[in-house]
Amino acid sequence: NAGVTQTPKFRILKIGQSMTLQCTQDMNHNYMYWYRQDPGMGLKLIYYSVGAGITDKGEVPNGYNVSRSTTEDFPLRLELAAPSQTSVYFCASSYTGGNGEQYFGPGTRLTVT
Amino acid sequence: QQQVKQSPQSLIVQKGGISIINCAYENTAFDYFPWYQQFPGKGPALLIAIRPDVSEKKEGRFTISFNKSAKQFSLHIMDSQPGDSATYFCAASRNSGYALNFGKGTSLLVTP
Numbered sequence: 001n002a003g004v005t006q007t008p009k010f011r012i013l014k015i016g017q018s019m020t021l022q023c024t025q026d027m028n029h030n031y032m033y034w035y036r037q038d039p040g041m042g043l044k045l046i047y048y049s050v051g052a053g054i055t056d057k058g059e060v061p062n063g064y065n066v067s068r069s070t071t072e073d074f075p076l077r078l079e080l081a082a083p084s085q086t087s088v089y090f091c092a093s094s095y096t097g098g099n100g101e102q103y104f105g106p107g108t109r110l111t112v113t
Numbered sequence: 114q115q116q117v118k119q120s121p122q123s124l125i126v127q128k129g130g131i132s133i134i135n136c137a138y139e140n141t142a143f144d145y146f147p148w149y150q151q152f153p154g155k156g157p158a159l160l161i162a163i164r165p166d167v168s169e170k171k172e173g174r175f176t177i178s179f180n181k182s183a184k185q186f187s188l189h190i191m192d193s194q195p196g197d198s199a200t201y202f203c204a205a206s207r208n209s210g211y212a213l214n215f216g217k218g219t220s221l222l223v224t225p
Contacts (some may be wrong), residue, residue, distance in 0.1 A: 004156075031211065040122065042115075042202060042215040043157070050211060058212060090156050099145035099164075099208045104156030 001026050004105035006091050012111045013081045021076040021108050023091030031094045032074040033102065034058075034066065036087040043090065049074055050097070081112045116140055117205050119216025126223050132190040134219045136203035139184065143205040146179065147213070148188050151200045160201070161188070193223045 007022045025032065030051045035043040045058030049068040063085055065077040074093075078085060089108045094100040119136045126132045136146075147162035163170045163177040163186065170177045176189040190197055200220050204213040 033212075040217060042119075042217040043213075044215075045212050048211050056211075092156070097208075097211045099206055101147070101159045101162075102213060104158065106154075106156050 003027065004091055004093055004103050006089075006105035006108050008108060009106070010109050012113065013078075015081060015083065015112060017081050018077070018079050019081070019110075021078070021089055021091075021110075023074045023076065023105060024072050025074075025091075025093040025103070026072065027093060027095070027103065028071060029093035029095050029103075030071065031097055031100070032068065033092040033094075034064070034074070034076045035090045035092065036060065037090060037107075038087050046076065046089075078110075083112050086110060086112045115217070116214040117203055117216040119203050119219060121219060122217070123220040124222070126190075126193045126221065128193065128195060128223055128225050130193050130223075132188075132193045132197065132221055132223070134188045134201055134203070134221070135185065136187065136205075136216050137183075137185045138205050138214075140205070140207075140214075141184070142207050143214075144208050145206045146177070146186050147204050147206075148175075148177065149202045149204065149215075151202065151218075153199075157202060190221075193221075195223045195225055197221060198223050 034046040047066040091105045092102040149157035150160040151157040179186045203216040
């Protein structure tokens with residue numbers, strides 16, 4: 001199993017550009033999550049999904065959108081990128097909800113200039 | 114509002130010493146308390162977790178101590194090794210919820 005894979009690994013965006021961060025898991029997990037990690041701030045939940053077709057906002061959803069058309073994929077869309085979105089983004093998945101082990105991808109380092 | 118407070122922010126320990134990281138929470142509905150370990154350039158990975166029905170859980174050199182009345186829990190790393198150098202995150206969640214609430218992390222450096 002590859003686990004959770006994320007692409008791209010690195011990306012530099014100009015202010016106002018858009019992009020999609022890809023996330024795929026092959027563990028047949030229903031739950032998937034997007035976090036952002038800023039230095040010294042821990043991980044903050046952006047969006048999560050409890051199954052195909054079902055998504056909900058986390059703690060910091062502004063400026064982002066998600067979709068979940070299949071169990072495997074959970075892309076994160078950034079519209080009109082801003083410098084405040086410079087961060088490392090992690091996708092994660094779990095078999096169960098809040099009390100289940102979350103498996104993280106390797107992350108995408110995004111810089112907006 | 115940070116739901117889980119973690120300290121210290123950074124920690125330097127000599128090889129063979131004990132590393133101790135502390136976390137505190139306010140929400141009494143939390144019933145799952147994991148610790149995640151993150152190496153540079155990697156995603157976090159679950160290290161050890163505890164539920165509030167026990168006061169301590171040990172896995173190898175890693176131990177979680179849990180104090181329900183004080184709403185605190187801590188990670189102890191015995192016989193710390195240079196390979197333990199990483200960032201450690203505590204977290205908390207509700208069984209009926211979906212999200213993990215993470216602390217801000219502790220950067221641990223174990224010197225040879």
